[in-house]
Amino acid sequence: MSEQPAVLSKLLRARRNPVVVQSVRSTGAAVVSYVVALQLSNEPAPLTAPLTALLVVQVTLYATVTTSVRRVNSVVAGVLIAIGFSALVGLTWWSLGLIILASLLVGHVVRVDEFVPEVAISAMLVLGVTQVGATAWDRVLETVIGAVVGLLFNLLVAPPVWVEPASRAIDDLAARMAALMTGMVEELSGRTTVAEAASRLHEARRLDNDIAGVDAALRQAEDSLRMNPRVREGLVFRLVLRTGLDTLEICAVVLRVSARALTDLAKARTEEEPLFSPPVTRAVQDLFGHMALAVHSFSRLVTAQVSPNAEEQERRLTAELRMARRSRDLLADLLLDQVRGAPAQWQLHGALLADADRVLDELDVDKRSQRLLEELDRHSRLRYERGRRVREAVRRVRSGRPS
Template sequence: MKLTSALRSAKRAPALQVAKTGVAIALSWFAASLILRVDMPIFAAIATLLVVAPSVNQSLAKGIERSFGVIVGVVIAVIGTWLLGTETWAVLISILAALALGWLVRASPGVANQMVISAMLVIALGQGSFDYSLLRIVETIIGAVIGIGVNMLIVPPVQVGPARDKVAALGNETAATMVRLADALVTRHTSGELQGLMIEARLLRPMQEAAKKAIEEGYESLMVNPRRSKHRDELDEMKRLLEKVLMPIGTQVLGMTRAYYDHYTDSLAEEPFAHDIADQLDRAAHDVRLAVHEADVNPNPLTSMVPALTAPLEMRPPKEGNWILIGALLEDLRRIRLGLVKEDAEESE
């Protein structure tokens, strides 16, 4: 692993997020200085830095986590100072005690780390003084409250865009996988080409999980967010599209590709019914793109606005004896059609 990849992020944080964090730190610094009459309100600044998160819900969680960790760490520092004094070895023992307590109560990493840091700083900087410890608790709460308030008031971050991008990418890749399979059905292939087709189809699984996770993060970003009503309907539609259309169709397409890989014969390219199935797959791919467009995920689709699956495919016996594969492809194609043609799906229920 390159050193630069370990030190640098794949992308920059939004400039607005950085600006909000800076504003929140400045406000908490001045507020703590004014209220508590301290010159260096470091605890308030650190609390604010950690609390201004990508979503308001995360800010609340981090604020509670941060405040709780500080309180427990300060208590450990006060007890440690009372029992052991403020010698160097006493600081070490207090740190180890905070680590052990965090492990014992199964504290989250944020709480456990804050317990250790607070215990260390209170003993090192405040000599374990009760007054100093109490000020640090209040200072931390001030920083956390201001961080949450700034995150709520200054354009609260909404994680709908990433969800939209992930769902659009999944829709496009699902359609592309269907087109690749359609092209494969009417031509002959080597074993290497078949393996490549299978590998590309399997990429749908991680893309489905990525889209699902992005939608969940979108919902999380709307919790206790003043702008939640504006975006919830959009997320609801994306969730419906993912769960009712893209994921089921992805499962069928992957199954069709697997069946084609397992039962492939050179004679399949000469099978007239294989050409019919390929045509239906191309039409279904068009309708997948159209479904993504209707969910306002892709505002500029490269496709006609008219659905292509206008009539069911009429069955006739395969000529080359590829009964197993043709039957499997037809069943999956039927399920894909039910997911795309709403009136057919309703009649089947």
């Protein structure tokens, strides 16, 4: 009996999983488009319709609309090229080469983007049949059927919103950054070797690949919020996540510079000599520990969807930043005393303090709010400019009409 609730819970989670939802929607659109094409097309197996629906029903409504237009354009362009060639030449090796070249060039001219090969594919398939005219327009009809069914599926069966996967990706990135900060300073208690410091530097460099993956997930989430009737204030969600990732990306770059400074410090001293004195080591560990917690709280603040939770995360972030700044001031005093005894390393010590200042400044709550307001203002201005250009175009059209 206890297993049944667990199974039901898994089924409910799978039902809400964006991947499962997208797979079911794509399958349903392909089947419906095939059934419709069987009734309207003369082809015995109109597979172009389900293929088009499968490609058109993208992850988001915004991508579906733009993809539908480009795909229909690519098929129509290929069919028209095939009709023109069929009136002049038959199917030979040189005519095949000409039609492929012409189709690829036309595909770039009509700007169908990723569907440029589809222009050549449509032209070759139509040119290779006996009755070019009938088959050509059947292929256009099937393509239109698949595109229309795909659009209707996105309007009637709402596409999934990919904000939650993007939020998880941002949280995972922040967790890796926090773990790297903690690992960098945990080694300071012993005799940190150059190889150990260099391994942390390589780990910091690998964050660039992680950021690229998070950016891809965030672009998908941004597209899922556009033109989605289920989402209110989609622009705010998009800007919160995007500005949050921008901040973490800056912090990752600064973290890589800090790892570089620690590696250079490890190279600049003897094998038996520690990187810092015990008081400085404790201060560095305390500073980076609070910075790691601040990064974690910042990601939770960015991805929080419930207002009370966001307020709680903001309080935690403010507290961690306050303690981190106290640790930074203490570390500055201790490093100043150490630099007086070893002035040759003052640049590297100063670099660590400057890097800490930059991270704390980027994570600051007030700066985050200011950045969000600036982005909202910028998007409002862009929206106003687009509306103004549309209104001016309408007025010019109306003024040009005969009275």
